Amino acid sequence: MATLKQVAAHAEVSVQTVSNALNAPHRLRPDTLQRVTKSIELLNYRPNRNARSLRTSAVELIGYCVPSWPNGQAHLVMDQFLHALCTAAETTSRHILLFTAPVGLEGMPVYEDLHARRLVDGFVLSQTETHDPRHGWLKEQEIPFVSFGRVWKETTQPGPFVDVDGAAGCAAAVRHLYDAGRRRIGFLSWPKSSGLAEDRLSGWSDACKQLGLSTSGRAMRCVDDTIDEGAGATAELLDATEPVDGIVAISDVLALGALSELNRRGLTAGVEVGVTGFDDSPLASVVSPALTSIRQPMDQIATELIDILTAPTRRSADNPDADPTPARSSTERLLQPELVIRGSSAPG
Amino acid sequence: MATLKQVAAHAEVSVQTVSNALNAPHRLRPDTLQRVTKSIELLNYRPNRNARSLRTSAVELIGYCVPSWPNGQAHLVMDQFLHALCTAAETTSRHILLFTAPVGLEGMPVYEDLHARRLVDGFVLSQTETHDPRHGWLKEQEIPFVSFGRVWKETTQPGPFVDVDGAAGCAAAVRHLYDAGRRRIGFLSWPKSSGLAEDRLSGWSDACKQLGLSTSGRAMRCVDDTIDEGAGATAELLDATEPVDGIVAISDVLALGALSELNRRGLTAGVEVGVTGFDDSPLASVVSPALTSIRQPMDQIATELIDILTAPTRRSADNPDADPTPARSSTERLLQPELVIRGSSAPG
DNA sequence: CTGAAAGCGCTTACAG
DNA sequence: CTGAAAGCGCTTACAG
CATH class of the missing domain: 3.40.50.2300 (Response regulator)
Structure with missing residues (x-):
């Protein structure tokens, strides 16, 4: 393994110059730079990151x-x-x-x-x-x-x-179902203790209100994120006096539970009831019908x-007050x- | 951030001794070790890994x-x-x-x-x-x-x-289904070009032969690892002259396809037809009935x-021939x- | 634009 | 059992 010193010897310059060729090439005269670059390639030199980190105290x-x-x-x-x-x-x-x-x-x-x-x-x-x-x-x-x-x-x-703006995502799902003709849209959520869940639920709730849809009795709380929980909550939504025709789920797994319950009743997702999930996980594209889902831009x-x-x-380190950046x-x-x-x- | 030198000064020993306290404590006299250890704790010293790596040329x-x-x-x-x-x-x-x-x-x-x-x-x-x-x-x-x-x-x-011995895993799945009374066991596989698939298939095939079960026409090739492919292959296995009553799938996704096809036909996995998957992925425990699956010991x-x-x-580095280790x-x-x-x- | 030198914080033969 | 010293491979003020 070649070192900076060996490259310097080969190119007949100082180690400082080789280092500059790598980290600040503009400081070198073109002909020097080229000579150094050629030596680097010839010797297949690769800077040792540990030495660099020790010196700069940045490990990257x-x-x-x-x-x-x-x-x-x-x-x-x-x-x-x-x-x-x-x-x-x-x-x-x-x-x-x-x-x-x-x-x-x-x-x-x-x-x-x-x-x-x-x-x-x-x-x-x-x-x-x-x-x-x-x-x-x-x-x-x-x-x-x-x-x-x-x-x-x-x-x-x-x-x-x-x-990610989960509320906006769920609101978009509600509007999408509304555009497809759904008027009774339920929400499969997690327990209230989750701030994430409350945020997403607010998106569903606000969008429904804005569109004049009722939310009463349509927000279900699933304790675990499992297909069974999703299916059970879906069953409740379907057995209500006014059965839902759309379901926005807070996760793909709960949405899969909804699909499973629909399937069990001989209903088809996308036909009788529209269903959406959250995360666009591998599950979403693997089921049939494939799951509409809210994708986070990874x-x-x-x-x-x-x-x-x-x-x-x-x-935090330098002057915290005199900074113009918001x-x-x-x-x-x-x-x-x-x-x-x-x-x-x-x-x- | 304290350095070795500072710890040495504090404990009134050389840096070598501090280094030994860390890397070869047995070389120190108990009282010295204790004094050094106390200084290390007091100064909250943590060895800089970059310096160590540079010296030993092992980054860990x-x-x-x-x-x-x-x-x-x-x-x-x-x-x-x-x-x-x-x-x-x-x-x-x-x-x-x-x-x-x-x-x-x-x-x-x-x-x-x-x-x-x-x-x-x-x-x-x-x-x-x-x-x-x-x-x-x-x-x-x-x-x-x-x-x-x-x-x-x-x-x-x-x-x-x-x-992981995939063949042994699939053979175990076959024997498990056999013990549950299944006698016509199919296999959902991938294309022949996959060595992994051929290995697992051989386990199914060998176990069937050993138990006196027919394998003829019961190995299906799924081009993609999707629920739809698994469902399609399962349909073929169920529509055969002698419909299968057991399915060993090479992946959980294909097994989910089998479950979905059974579901569509009003059949229940575990009752009319036994189904097993591979990998024990999160999918396996999330579906209902939960999926029997071959788990790799991660x-x-x-x-x-x-x-x-x-x-x-x-x-590879030192003497390759004179080595006694098999x-x-x-x-x-x-x-x-x-x-x-x-x-x-x-x-x- | 280029070079000689110090130093980052460790480890490790080598003496004592 | 302990210490003084060299060196791992870089970067960086500091001179020239």
Whole structure:
């Protein structure tokens, strides 16, 4: 493995010049640059990242805690998210370092240790939960991070985040079903304790009201995110005095439960009842009829996350008051989801 | 951030002694060790990993290429695999570095670059395909790696691997269905070009023959891994002169197709027809009746992968012939899957 | 535009 | 059992 010194000897310049050829080529005279470049190629030189990191104290690695699901629930779009995150990181010549940690506050020493030992420059948080304690902790420790998802029900959001406007997504689903002629639209949700669920529910509820549709008795709470729960809630909605003809589900799994219950009753999704899911997970395109679903723009999410985390202005360190940049708009980004329309919401 | 030098000054010893306290504590006198340990804690010292890596030229990072699925197919157990891999790596104080690369030979410069720049010590390969070119390439470059999955149809496997005995898994599924009284058992497979598929099919076929069951016309080839394909193949198996009463599917998605077709015909999985899947993906426990499925032992797979990759004996470098260790048995490990029995294969 | 030199924070033979 | 010193491969003020 060639070193800077060997390249310098080969090109008959100093190591400083080779380093500049790599990191600040404009400082070299064209002919020198070319000679150095040729030596680099000839010797197949690749700068040792550890030496660079030691010197600059920047490792260009971003930590991401792989979620564990003791309840057996899977993160069905995790591979999409990770792929997008990696790609976004690589456009800034960074990479993702994976690690595991206990959930909640208990896991924070792991974060702190990774940062202290300089294995990572900062963190991307996801699986953000209502009252998630990680954000505040990291902020207090002045460890750089950015969150995918908001910490709900706090007075102020600790630190920067990127999130998807779930309310707008659900409202779009309601309007889509309305346009297909549906007038009695139910909502399959999770327990009230979830800020995420309340946000999405408000989108359904507001859109219904705006369109003059009743919401009374049509918001179902599913304790677990399973097909059975979705099917049970759907059964209730169908057995009501005024049976629903449209269902907006807060997840693809609950929507699959709706499809299953319709199927059991000899009804066809997209014909008698329109159904939509959330996340556009692999499940959505694999069932028949395929599931209309609200897709989170993963590539954009990842790009924004990396952009915020790697932004040169680290506000906390230097003068926080004299800064002209509007703080909120640059570190709190709400993206619009996309309704992917398939057979479950419309015939054909 | 405290450094080794500061700790040494605080404990009134040399830096060498502090380093030894961390890496070879047995070399210190107990009282010295205790004094140093106290200083380390007091100053909240954490060794800088970059400095260590630069010196030892071992980064303790393992590269893993996140699969991309242009065809929209998801890796439904990827989060399980990644979690297991991270956990296994962490027990040896290593971590996983994620990256993306083009598929096939085109992606190899990315692997080479990551290794040359010392971002990783080696690689874990998964999504191994029939005739996968990566293994041979890495071996030739003498870049350490270990594969989850075999390169099928090569005369010799290039490099170490861990894999699951798919044939044994499918044979176990057949015997399970046989024990539940099934006598006409079909198999939902993929195209013949897949070595993985042929291996699993052979397990089904051998077990059937051993039990005196006919296999004729009962192996179906599904071009895509979708519910529709599985449903179509199941329809054929049910419409045959001798309709099947058991179905072993090569994937959970195809098994879901079988369930869907049974459902459409008013048949119940586990009652009229027993159905089994492969992978025990999140899909399996989310459907109703829940899917019996062949589970790959992810934790064990991950442990073996890390074990092989981090084994101190790097045979290729030093004397390859004079080694007493049997090469095959230590670097080629075939693990047994587990049949997870649920409602789709047996009533109740 | 180019070069000699210091230093990032560790580990490791080598002496004592 | 402990210490002084060299060196891993870079980057970066500082001179020329």
